[in-house]
Amino acid sequence: MGSYSGPSCRLCRREGMKLFLKGARCGMAKCPIERGRPPPGMHGQRRGRKASGYGVQLREKQRLRRQYGLRERQFRLVFSRAVRKRGVTGEMLLQLLETRLDSVVYRMGFAPSRRAARQMVGHSHVLVNGRRADVPSMVLGPGSLVEVRQIGRSRELVRRGLEAMQGREPPPWLSVDAKNFKGSLLRIPSREEIGPLVNEQLVVELYSK
Numbered sequence: 001m002g003s004y005s006g007p008s009c010r011l012c013r014r015e016g017m018k019l020f021l022k023g024a025r026c027g028m029a030k031c032p033i034e035r036g037r038p039p040p041g042m043h044g045q046r047r048g049r050k051a052s053g054y055g056v057q058l059r060e061k062q063r064l065r066r067q068y069g070l071r072e073r074q075f076r077l078v079f080s081r082a083v084r085k086r087g088v089t090g091e092m093l094l095q096l097l098e099t100r101l102d103s104v105v106y107r108m109g110f111a112p113s114r115r116a117a118r119q120m121v122g123h124s125h126v127l128v129n130g131r132r133a134d135v136p137s138m139v140l141g142p143g144s145l146v147e148v149r150q151i152g153r154s155r156e157l158v159r160r161g162l163e164a165m166q167g168r169e170p171p172p173w174l175s176v177d178a179k180n181f182k183g184s185l186l187r188i189p190s191r192e193e194i195g196p197l198v199n200e201q202l203v204v205e206l207y208s209k
Contacts, residue, residue: 057206064198068097069114074137079207090200091191098194099185101128102136104146108176108183109168110158125154140185147182155181 051059065075082093097103102118105126111117118136120126126133127147128140140146148158158181170176173193176183 054206057202060198060200060202061206064097064200064203067114067197068100068103069118076207079203090204093203094191094194094197094200095188096139098189099140100136101126101133101138101140101146104140104144104174104183104185107174108146108170109162109178110148110181110183111161116161120157125149125151125157142185142187144185145182146184147180 061075065072068075070078078096079093082089082096085092085096098107102114102121105111105117105121106114110126111120121136122134124132124134125148127149128138129145132149148154162178170183171189171193173185173187173189174183175186
């Protein structure tokens with residue numbers, strides 16, 4: 001299955017919540033979620049019957065997968081890695097997603113959205129520990145240094161991203177030096193620091209069937 005190339009707001013409407021796929025524009029008054037627009041499709045305005053247990057689990061999985069912009073196969077690979085790690089599987093899953101290179105670049109404020117961060121990494125604008133990194137799915141560990149290459153085009157992209165996200169503080173598990181276009185991963189985030197994205201236990205139950 002290929003990557004989704006349709007309207008980002010359509011995904012938010014389908015999930016009934018903001019997925020923040022368009023960066024700062026998601027905070028504007030014309031956001032379809034703010035305006036109360038129904039889910040897409042000819043039956044979007046109709047009240048459907050109560051979702052089954054499987055339907056609720058599937059919805060949670062889709063919400064989480066779409067927030068990080070992963071295809072189903074990619075998401076399953078991340079889940080399989082979480083299962084093999086010691087600890088609570090749901091928490092391990094969120095930690096793996098949050099410490100992906102594209103997600104870290106987004107959290108540092110170098111890109112206005114995860115999609116933009118993924119493109120930035122794919123175009124080799126980012127260095128990890130002094131080496132060029134062009135794999136968005138790379139999982140970083142504590143102490144990893146992320147910096148933007150000393151190229152005018154690369155830094156101009158980040159400068160625009162920082163301006164668009166002014167006022168958004170980086171999470172406490174990251175250290176960011178915006179003036180020098182670099183930052184580091186201090187530690188693996190806890191569940192409380194990641195935020196209530198979804199009920200990850202429902203995702204674990206879905207894949208455990």
